[in-house]
Amino acid sequence: MSSETTSVTNGVAEALRRVQERITAAASGCGRPPPELVAVSKTKPVELLLEAYEAGQRSFGENYVQEIVAKSPQLPSDIKWHFIGGLQSNKAKVLAGVPNLYMVESVDRQKTATALNKAFAAVGRAEKLKVMVQVNTSGEESKSGCQPGETAQLAKFVDTECDNLELVGLMTIGAFDTSDEPEAFKILATERDAVAEVVERAASTLTLSMGMSADFEAAIRMGSDSVRVGSTIFGAREYPPK
Template identity: 40%
Template sequence: MSIKENLIVIKKTFSNTECLLVAVSKTKPIEDLKEAYDAGVRDFGENKVQELTDKYPQMPEDTRWHMIGHLQRNKVKYIAPFVHLIHGVDSFKLLKEINKQAKKAERTIDCLIQIHIAKEESKFGFDEKELDEMLSSEEINTLQNIKVIGLMGMATFTEKEEIIRNEFKGLKSLFDKLNTNKLPANFDLKEISMGMSGDYLIAQEEGSTMVRIGSAIFGGRS
């Protein structure tokens, strides 16, 4: 099937039509991105800074670029002028660097805090204790060029639906709990980015507002 046909099929399966589809275009040629753009996609996710900066000038101006991979602090400066949303903010040091580079670029950058919800140690993200420490620090209030608009989490890579569902439930529960507390002025939690090609339906059932889908749109990666 074509990319357009894949998108039609995926959209029909959405249980939440308000949920944003981010097309994960990593390793894919620019022709594939343009085909998805022509089929209505505006949000594209990349996990490598080099690839993101290469593709950015080749796509229409209204393309919204999402940095979805692990972001190294020394590379923030390359995407700060144009990135739409950074999904994987997994440390306070990274958040501070994003703020610093956003200030230089004279803009505010939207971010999601990545929470470690998976059983796998290889996944990045804050645990609840680290998150509480950041939220209660004086320094968080000085970051005026970032806006934390939600949370992001990646479930364990497993066939067991119950494990995945419980991890997503945990993230939604944390999101709801945070929203009952007084948060710093630069926090406005609206989005939960969870769910990929293999588990986006479960994620939507558990409250996801944003899913990151790659192979189901573009086919497998070589």
């Protein structure tokens, strides 16, 4: 291990502890239980993930199929892997082959849901794969996600047509917003209400995954059940893998 990696590694556990303290404080301030923390480990070496694991972290998020496939065999089997990146339908089979894949948060169209449903059926697991519908709350072309107003239709498709998938909620990567109540989070909460109506479930049973390193405390105040924090724990993101 290089001296640079060693230096960063020694700080991961402490950075994780500080993030957990901030999550607890934000949740306590609005009378809510702390949300789940997904440590986003994209582009980071296995050594850094292991440091977070040894500090008690169990949920990790990856953006690239090739990374989650490469890292998962090198790390403990009780890790809950969340796939949070854009997913091409032709890679669904490869992703479904990760033994401890826990959730795909980035289902943004019926084609992706169908491919995942078929792929997960082929691996023959007893439990359904948990999925979230990703919503593009900012309207930015650079961000994935279905458009607000289309969320309920996609969610209903997952819920009724994909026997091997379990719809658990909605996810967004909102535009950077320093306000106390970012618009992206308001939109996602509204979309959840629409989804709850069409799938005939209480809105409170649908998880909201929103908030990252720059805005996870605001997300918690606005009702997020899961926050995805990467650079604040592991350091600045490196270049995408080839």
